[in-house]
Amino acid sequence: MERVEAADRVFTLAVPISPSTRSSFQHILYIKQHRAKPEEVSTELPPDQTVFVIGLPPYFSETNLRKLFSCCGDVAAVRCSQHGGTRCAHVVFTHRQSVKKCFKADTFPLRELFESESFWQDSLELGMKKWQSEHSHQYTDAPTLQRQVDAFMQAFDRKVEEERKEKERNLNKPDEDGFITVTRHKRSTDGTVSVGGVRKGEPPTKKQKGNTMLSDFYKFQHSKSKDESLALLRRKFEEDRDRIQRMKNARKFRPG
Numbered sequence: 001m002e003r004v005e006a007a008d009r010v011f012t013l014a015v016p017i018s019p020s021t022r023s024s025f026q027h028i029l030y031i032k033q034h035r036a037k038p039e040e041v042s043t044e045l046p047p048d049q050t051v052f053v054i055g056l057p058p059y060f061s062e063t064n065l066r067k068l069f070s071c072c073g074d075v076a077a078v079r080c081s082q083h084g085g086t087r088c089a090h091v092v093f094t095h096r097q098s099v100k101k102c103f104k105a106d107t108f109p110l111r112e113l114f115e116s117e118s119f120w121q122d123s124l125e126l127g128m129k130k131w132q133s134e135h136s137h138q139y140t141d142a143p144t145l146q147r148q149v150d151a152f153m154q155a156f157d158r159k160v161e162e163e164r165k166e167k168e169r170n171l172n173k174p175d176e177d178g179f180i181t182v183t184r185h186k187r188s189t190d191g192t193v194s195v196g197g198v199r200k201g202e203p204p205t206k207k208q209k210g211n212t213m214l215s216d217f218y219k220f221q222h223s224k225s226k227d228e229s230l231a232l233l234r235r236k237f238e239e240d241r242d243r244i245q246r247m248k249n250a251r252k253f254r255p256g
Helices: 062-069 097-101 110-115 127-138 142-170 206-212 219-249
Strands: 011-016 026-033 050-054 075-083 086-093 182-184 195-197
Touching (some): 011 110, 062 075
Antiparallel strands (some): 011 026, 075 086, 182 195
């Protein structure tokens, strides 16, 4: 937010405290010419064509500002912002002479403007109307939600159908070595059974993994397993013999 310096010329405008109130209380707008540091000068906010307005009422919209400052000349742009709890705006004019008119009291026919219903047509909502509007826009209405759900499901069905067709195109296709792995499909309603190829790179199932490893398939495997069984029996025999000897030494052995 811009700082107000002693050298700045500040002009004030009194506006109604709310658009629907004919109260004697008023809201004060403070207007000064826009100033920027040399390194911060922007073509969007030329200092000689821009005024800075601070203290905007909560109901004041960009359209209200355009209508108010159009009394000074053609308004090229309005940029509203908020700093903390204070609303402010930059009003950019098409011509430089319009900035000078902003600091003349007779430029703004305030009474005619504020008594005109067209001036308040685009004001921001306040109070209960604002809460009701925010609540109604928070949730999507049923017809719009149904259209969104239908569009999502149609896209999902198309994706599933494309994946199914892609799988069918890849069936019975040989791999790099020319082999086709055949799998059995479920029986169809007409009693026939179809077969198809498994895509290369698919991991084998648990059943397939079990069939790929056979025990005692080679002769050396059978001899090795026999030697291991005999060694296990000898070890158990020696353990039992040692246990009986220990029991005898402890005089706890009672032969039948």
